[in-house]
Amino acid sequence: MATSRSRRFKDDVFEQFTRIGKAVASPKRLELLDILCQGPRTVDVLAGHAGLSLANASQHLQVLRTARLIEAEKSGLFVTYRLADGVEGFYLDLRRLAEARLAEVEATTRAYLEERGAMESVDSDALLQRALSGDVTVLDVRPPEEYRAGHLPNARSVPLSELRSRLGELPKDREVVAYCRGPYCVLAIEAVRVLREEGYTAVRLESGPPDWRAAGVPVEASS
């Protein structure tokens, strides 16, 4: 009978698909993918960002690599991991599905924002358009190397750590739009808090470079 043979074929195929599923079945690995969406990184930078021991991070990266979601390149002492083709898009799809289907995601986010006193509802698309228009001061508050890897056309790089000391550069009478890595990065939330304390009109743009790339919004490199 052909059935048992086709059963084995199906089992094999779904087993293969599962390699992708298993790769994204751990919160730490999703976090690593999220960080890698910002650009290639070495193992200990990744470990630091995700709050993992070096050995543990390395192990998770192996899993992602066997699922072919990331690629490694060794140069000197350092191993640099980067996302494979098509993976950024898939990660964003997964995130979008989670946001759409799991009310808990929104609840968690809202709880955090309220705690930080940063509750607000801004039309994200309209805000992005304003950021692109040049009518507002646009701040990229991520570390400088991430700014260099890609940023909004008229954003200026002011890392959160330097924000307080560089307030002089920012005109007080102009609205400020701050962004960072994306909706689940907290840098811009902090930046907006600081700016408001100092009397600025400031809002956070929730999206980040990975979202813009996926949406076809221009993202400049360097400068």
Added chain:
Amino acid sequence: MATSRSRRFKDDVFEQFTRIGKAVASPKRLELLDILCQGPRTVDVLAGHAGLSLANASQHLQVLRTARLIEAEKSGLFVTYRLADGVEGFYLDLRRLAEARLAEVEATTRAYLEERGAMESVDSDALLQRALSGDVTVLDVRPPEEYRAGHLPNARSVPLSELRSRLGELPKDREVVAYCRGPYCVLAIEAVRVLREEGYTAVRLESGPPDWRAAGVPVEASS
């Protein structure tokens, strides 16, 4: 320090995303999703198709349901599960990523096809256009209820089990294009084998209704 609080926030968010990942981290659950792409089904039909015991199928369905990928509706003795919004697209994205990144998927498929003596390479898009054009006989070899739930505009329903006895309905001088549920369903492969044995010129269209819906190809219901 704000860091530990934001650490907890991130952990929570990624934990939530992981619910989707975990749901698609088991081959059996992916198979259930695949079947549900064809339309709503009751628990024991799903169990039968996926080769699972009733209790085990029910358990897997609970997991998918807590991840909100599927929805249940009870009517009388039967519980009918259906895909939630946006899930069909996500499943197809996952499958596409697996096909693109994992050479093993293609290898497994090729091995099965060769074993069945069905190796061939047809330009899938061109074949779909021909199937839509009306110049060939288009056969939907799935069970009739699946045909009713959605099929190509000029396909006729000839379930694989009835194919041999209904060959009289099919003109011998016209090329036949057979399709079933999609690339990993074996019904059309068998159908093409039977047709060729009987002297027909027959090819398999690899895609299926879920693919066409995602691509905007018209898919009729009933009739």
Added chain:
DNA sequence: CGATTAGTCAATAGACTTCTTGAGTATGCG
């Protein structure tokens, strides 16, 4: 009413995963 059917629930053995620890390897630097 009692029997039947469709499905869920609960418990458990066995298999897999995760994180940790400590050792091992390769490269570069003084």
Added chain:
DNA sequence: CGCATACTCAAGAAGTCTATTGACTAATCG
């Protein structure tokens, strides 16, 4: 050369997931 750095590998304890079993519930039918 010896030593430091960046990373990987291997082993094991603790936790999680899967499939199976048998009992349980809810709806239907005679």
